[in-house]
Every structure is written in C-alpha cells, then in structure tokens.
Amino acid sequence: MTTPGRQMHLGVFVLGTGNHIAGWRYPGAAQSFEDLSVVQEIARIAERGKFDLIFLGDNLATEPGMHPSFAARFEPLTMLAALAATTTHVGLGATSSTTYNEPYNVARAFASLDHLSHGRAAWNAVTSSGGKAAENFGRIHPEHDARYEVAEEFVDVVRGLWDCWDDGAVVRNLETGQYIDPAKVRTLDHKGRFFQVKGPLPTSRTPQGQPIILQAGSSGPGLALAARTADVVFAVVQDLEEAKAGYVALKSRMPAFGRHGDEIAVLPGVMPVVGRTEAEAREKLNTLQGFVNTTNALSMLSSRLGQDVSRFPPDDLVTELPLPDSSHGFARAMLAKALRDRMTWRDLFNLTGAARGHWVICGTPETIADTLQQWFEERACDGFNILPAYFPGAFDDFVDMVVPILQERGLYRREYAGTTLRDHLGLARPRSRLFAS
C-alpha cells in the first residue's frame, strides 16, 4: 500500500442503455435512456463509488439507427437537474453546444444547476462536430476552426456572466427591506465579434463561483481552448505512450495562459469489462460483442472516421486513410491502433461498436487496477472517465470490485472530503474577476 499522495479522479459516462452499442441486450441490463429511475440508480452507484462526477454527452440531431442512447434520450440539463434533487455529492456534468446556443441561456442553465445542486454543476463545452444539427436550426454548419473561434468567445461570455454577481449581493435585510445590494451586481457589457451580451444573469453568484468547465476537443484549436479554459479534459486513448505524449502536450500549453498543469484533470475514457477471472471477463466481452449488429457498428465507424467505410471488404486489413477536417480524436486514435495491431475492418468496427472508439480493458479487478494505476502513475492521465458497457451491472462491477483496490492502494478517496465538484477536484473557489480589484 502506497502512502496517500496524488489522488485519482473518476467520472462516469452515463448512457441509459449502456456505453456499448448493444449493452441494452446484456441480460439484466437497463434498456432505456428515457427512464428517470435508471439514471437515478446510476447516480446512486456513482456516489457509492465516491465518483467525482457523472457526465452526459449530447448532440442536436438523431437518427433511428444510432446508438440507442443517442437516438432517444433526456435533454441533459433537465436530467441533471432531476438528479440534483436526489443526490448529494457527485458532480453533474453535461454537454451544451457553443455553436447552437446563446451564451446567456447556457450560462443561466448551468448557474441554476449549480444552485440546485449546491455546487456540483459542470459544463462540457463542445462545438458540435456532426453538422447534422445545422438542419434543426435553419443554419449552415460553420467550419471546424470557425466553430472554435466562436467557442473561445462563447466561453468568455459565459464566465463573464457568472462573474456579474459578487458574493454577498443578496442581503435580505428584514429591517430596511433591502433585498439586493446594487453595488454588488454589475453588467458585463460584452461587445465581441460574435456576441453582444449585456448581463447580468437573474441568478446570484453560484456555490462554486464558477461552475466547472469540461472540454473534449483534441484538434489544435480544441486543445488551445482546453488549455485556456477547462478544468477537466476528456481524452480518447488507445495506447499508453500516445496518452503520455498527449498529456504532456496539453499541460505544456497551459503556462502560456498563466495556468499550472495541476489545474486541469485529464480523464481518458475507458470501458472496463470486469470478471472474477480473466476467462469470465473475456466471456462477458464476447457476449457483448456477439450482440453487435453489423449495420449499426459500420455506421458508427463511418461517422467516427468521417467517411463511408462500407466500401472496404470487412476482412481486409485496415490501411492508412486520409482523415477529413470533420474527424476528431476518435478517428486518429482508432486508426493508429488498427494499424499498430494489424486489425481488419471487421475488427475495427467491432471495436467501435464496443466503446465508440474509447479504450476497452478486460480482466480481473486486480489486472484492471494495475493498468489504471500504471497509467495514472506514469502521468498518462489524472484519472478516468469510466464507460460501463451496460447499466447497472457493469458499473456495479467496477465500483464494487475495482474501486476498493484503488482505495486500498491509496490512489483514490474512501470518502468525499467536501461537497462541491470543485472540492472533489481540489480546485479553489474563484472570486469574481469583475469585483476582484
């Protein structure tokens, strides 16, 4: 047992039908992402495992053939708000697009969630890579780099709005009848290239001061936005050495923005398939893979790679492929892995069906804990974003079998030390910059 030192952070990627594309078919698995009791159960397990946060992705378009949890789901902010009322510690993170929203609305919703949850809100700022969303908003989808230019300003406006109220502005003086001290509320008066936003929000300074910002982009502009603004970064990994290089690359960008590397927690996505024996784990994964439907998996791989891959004979080896602008971290990590491991197209689309391009580890609680410990200690990451293949069973397995080993080894908290997500991440509550002087 190591002496307690640097501590891992853990998040869970919540999808009602499981992260595996066919997870809902696993015996005993939940089969809906539109059932509050399912996500409440996931949140309960997360709190039992002392997780830092639960995370909900989002996109603004759907097709019936998609991953079941993407096809029919709750809207993330309403769902997290419902969970705020039935949980006490776990952080609540959701995706909102900087391309298809107004900063005032996003700032307000997350400020409200931060109040509702007593300081547990986190916003995953994404630029919406798909492009299909445009058709639901009567818009033309902007180019990759243009989306990030908007995102940079968008995040600043949101943070500025969060700063418009100073602590202590709501005085509620029963004697004088003064409710708010007007000297502690300011307008933002933002006039930028893309947005003009006066402010303030109709929401006082939130428990965390600033809700947490998550980021998951891996292009140059994506990493720049993360290095400047994010508190937590989700990474896509398939290989230890690549992950270490990515970790250093991100953290070394931070000093240019006056930040220290410790101010971002890098959490790669990983799907753990846990068995009491190696054979049992392998058997579970085989069962899951046996449920994968070729059409679905092919269409997910095509969308991840940004091009139709059904033209390749499934049993041919994967070859080098030009990746279009719309591709992202998944495409690069998966293609590199396929070439390295000499995979066929069939292997690759099966892998994508499993964890959507995220890393899959299969083994006993000990071997999985060993791997996570190695990645953490060799600074490939600061913790993990766990993607249970199905719910609740696969998440129970991780929390009940792997987490205790990490705790035993002094790598992970046994109890929450605080109540806010900032507390869990070890980040101080910032003062409003508008009132700091």
Place this chain on the structure above:
Amino acid sequence: MTTPGRQMHLGVFVLGTGNHIAGWRYPGAAQSFEDLSVVQEIARIAERGKFDLIFLGDNLATEPGMHPSFAARFEPLTMLAALAATTTHVGLGATSSTTYNEPYNVARAFASLDHLSHGRAAWNAVTSSGGKAAENFGRIHPEHDARYEVAEEFVDVVRGLWDCWDDGAVVRNLETGQYIDPAKVRTLDHKGRFFQVKGPLPTSRTPQGQPIILQAGSSGPGLALAARTADVVFAVVQDLEEAKAGYVALKSRMPAFGRHGDEIAVLPGVMPVVGRTEAEAREKLNTLQGFVNTTNALSMLSSRLGQDVSRFPPDDLVTELPLPDSSHGFARAMLAKALRDRMTWRDLFNLTGAARGHWVICGTPETIADTLQQWFEERACDGFNILPAYFPGAFDDFVDMVVPILQERGLYRREYAGTTLRDHLGLARPRSRLFAS
C-alpha cells in the same frame, strides 16, 4: 352542497419570496428563490391541495431593484426538472420565450420534462414583452405584432417536433436487436417564414403525447394564439363582469380553429389573503402592505403601465392614460379598476406592489370560497391561478382552509383521478398528427 359536476382547476404561481413584492419580510416567510428546499416545500403543499399545476414565470433580464423573486432565481426548466424527481402528481409549467429561443431547444426541453415527470410538463409560450431581453442576445426587440407572428410559427414547429415519433417506436427487441422501428419516426421538414427545422427530436413520444400549452397574452394577437393553441390560459382580472366578458371573448374565438370552448381552462390570477376572521385577514394584508417600499412599487407600476408614473403626485386621483403598445392585460385591468374605484396613484402602486396587478381577495375561508365559487359558476373562469403572498404560510392557509370548503361543496377534487396533467385537466392524449392518417 352542490352535486359534483363541473370541477375547478387550480394552479399556483411559484415565486420563492412570495408573490407579494415584500412577502419575504412577512414573519416566517421564505426569503429566497434560489433554495431548492423552498420550492420543494411549495410543491408538497400543492400536492396536498391536489393542485392541477405549479407555474413558474420567467424573463430574460434582471435589475437589482426588481421584485426579489425576479431578480435572483432558478432557471425554470432546471427547477421544474428537480421538482419532477420529488413530486408525483402536480403539473409542472414554466415560461419559455418564443422570441429568444430556438423551437428545437424548447420542444426538446419540455419533451424531456414530460418524460422525467411521467406526463406533467406544460409550456407557457410568451413573446417576452419587456424588451430588455434583447440586450442579452445582441438583438433588436421585435415589435408586438411581429413577435406574435413568430410565436404562431414557433408553437407549430414545437408541436410538430413533438409529433415526429409515433407511439411504440421504441421496440427494444432483445431477439433481433432492433431498438427503434424506423417506420415510426419521421422528420418534420418544416420550412417556414421564420424557422427551418428538420427534426426529429432525439426524444420519443412523450407520456402526454403533447405537453400542455399555457398562454397569458391578452392582446388581439395574444388571444388568437391562445384560442388556436392553448390548453390553459392565465387571465388578469379585477372585476367580475369584465372577467365574464373576457371569458366569452376567448372561448368564442375557438370554433374558428375547430376547437370547443371546453378545451381551454381559463385561470385568472388571484392573491387570497386568508384570516380566521375578516379582521385577521385585513391585519395580514396591512402588515404586508406596510412592508412595501415606495421605490420598488413605483417602478413596478411604471413597468406594468409602460411609462414612468413617478411624475404624478401620489395623492392625486388616477386619470385616464394612453397605454403604449408594450402595455398588456395588467395595464388595462388595473387602470380600469383605479378609475372605477376612484383610487389615488398611491393606492394604485400599493395595489401593484401587492399582487403585481393581479386581483387580491382578503377575507375568511368562507367568504373567499364564496367569491371563487361565484366566479366559477357564473363562468368568469374555469378555476384560478393562486398567488400566495408569501411562502409557505400563505399557501398553507389557502390549502388548509379554503380548499376543504371547495371540496365540501363538490367544486373541487378530493383526490387526483389520474397522474398526468392532461388527466387533471380532463384532456385526452392526442395521437401524433404525422402518423394519424
């Protein structure tokens, strides 16, 4: 005791610091609209009183001198979602603007709330009369009638999106692996004057089929929108005969849209101040009025009338006043009452401070029940939107003293007959119009 027949509907207008501008100063009153436990308590009282719905207003701008509950508050959809997790029957209604939102986002949030709450979501479609919101969205505030033109199309798009999934589209066939039947999901392909929205939503058909639509506009275009699309209409009243005329006027517009008058429940706002004796009730109201701060009340009246009224000597009688385009139901009802009752400007701004222009009734449980019964039976309304002066006490008073009398008289349910808001309102669950043929 009358035989049970036509039944009243009751809503409650939720504001954390009370509907009275100084309600938070009343001994024992809640003092925050950013405290989940306060609104959870309000929701519990509403369910004890078998209320049809709780309702949250909203606007998209703030100033520290505003009504405390308007100045610092939760965002309505996140707040209702939190309440969805801790209530079982009461309807959950919130305002979203058709001027400062995208129909796709609004449709989705209310669809999500309808799933989370198992069929209790209601959307109050407003056009945002203030104009201040424009500055938070880098926009010019559109004119009154132009806002309603947008609203007409906006509501249609939202309803169209709610219709894109047929019942039974989510098949979850464990044998075949088919999750969704693609024949039961359609695009909307809306191409209108203001919006182009392809659809579908990533949310299956909701428990209510269509969430309930609330409307509160009282101009010509406002009434037209309500007559065509609303299930519940909030009215502003000060006088029985005027209310009866307004009720007939709205319902008589409905046949032109192929609708029957019973398909809308008209609920005027009323602030009941209940005492065990007339003297006690009067004393309560005086205490509340004694807390009103002249500046706040003047600025609320000015905003209600759409012009600065501080120029009038407070003890002069109110005189006829030209009302600008931006004024609305409140202005007309209040000015008429002031002229009728020969009020001074001071009387009028005190009245506005009390219930923001809504009707105030003060008396014993019996006299209040008598008045509500008379209004209901003479078809001035189909029920009431209750505005407790402060929480929880003034709402407890109404639920524990007045509701039992209404029940005793056979005017109001003793138990919920169903679980959805549609059930409470006696409205059938519609089939999707996209699949009806």
